Amino acid sequence: MADQWHKGLVTRIVQETHNTRRFWIQIPELEQFSFKAGQFVTLDLPIHEQKNKRWRSYSIASPPDGTNTIELVIVLLEGGAGTNYLFNHVKEGSELVLKGPLGHFVLPEQLDKDLFFICTGTGIAPFRAMAQYIKAHDLAHPPIHLIYGCRQQCDLLYAAEMWDLEKELTDFHYTPTLSRDDDKWSGRKGYVHLIYEELAQRQPAHFFLCGWKNMIDEAKHRILALGYDKHDIHQELYG
Template sequence: MLDQWHTGIVTKLVDETHNTRRFWIQVPDMERFDFKPGQFVTLDLPIHEKKNKRWRSYSIASHPDGSNIIELVIVLLEGGLGSTYLFNEIKEGSELLLRGPQGIFVLPEPLDKELFLICTGTGIAPFRSMANYIHLHGVPHAPIHLIFGVRYQHDLLYAAELEQLAGRLPNFNYIPTLSREENWSGKKGYVHSVYEDILQHEKRPANFFLCGWKAMIDEAKHRIQAMGYDRHDIHQELYG
């Protein structure tokens, strides 16, 4: 099953920020594309002779809605063969070879512990999927903190949508954190100070999901364990 590749058709493209693009992909040979929020797909791109050097994996940014269309959000990496191909060559109507869904970066059941969703950049994708799923299905949950770190306000992905969701979904806190923005009344600095502040007075049972750049994930794992949490409380999905 895992080795089964499908032809996807790009049905829509939207530039979300100056260097990120949203790709909607329909998989015509599947009636519905079933996945768990947090899972990813792998694309096979014509950028190398060797298979494993052609493969690029991306978390699904949309939530399972019973259709055969999924959304990916992809950042254009300087010198990145995969993202350069996707940005320069792929248009609406283009075909992409993909397989999936794959991955075990999925919500715990039940959601009876506080949940920290900590991400940078396009690492927001699986958490957007999870949060929308929890909201739409009325999944009972302990408090959820979505801590999203980027440099500038113009780098925030899905900002309006996540703010709306925070207003509608009880016990869901959306906390964008900007490391370089001057005119910003919200949280400044890096994501680490945010979860440390929330937990500084009391170590409560919690699950930590980390998605984004390796440096952030490595530092978060170190800091979370320094607060007294077990490594089994920490779940990660790496980018780059």
């Protein structure tokens, strides 16, 4: 099924921040779109004659819930043909062609080590799906640290939901950090790296990284320097 193309129907669009939108896509031909939290879908957009230049992949931001509808959260990239098409031409009721689920960026089978979810921007999407899946199924789990970097407070995605989840899900810790000055922000400032370095005290752990290449490259280097093994690091690259 993962290699099959399906017609998707855009059922809802919400402008989440000044440059991000949430898209709900239903796959009417399937009763249930089965996937694992953390996986992605690939869209075939009418933006180029060559297939590989039409394809754009996005992590599924919603947890598996037994339905045929998924949610994507997408940032408008300056000069990006794919996101410009999605933002300027796709409306509620539009059809999209997609395939999936794809990818191996999923929860480990045994939740027996601390989980560090480290992300920037829309890289929060797979971690939102994973955390909500753990909550929905009441899975026994180790401490989970969601460390989320954005420029400004207005850029934070799912912020209210994550604060609520911190209260509702035992041992789930949400730490957003802002890289731009914000006098109204009383939380962490700076980049994600100092935070996981503080929290990771050589306890057994999985590090899941999702975001731009520069963040992932630096994080891998720093995590290895903490004494962890490369097999403890899992990544999903954007861009």
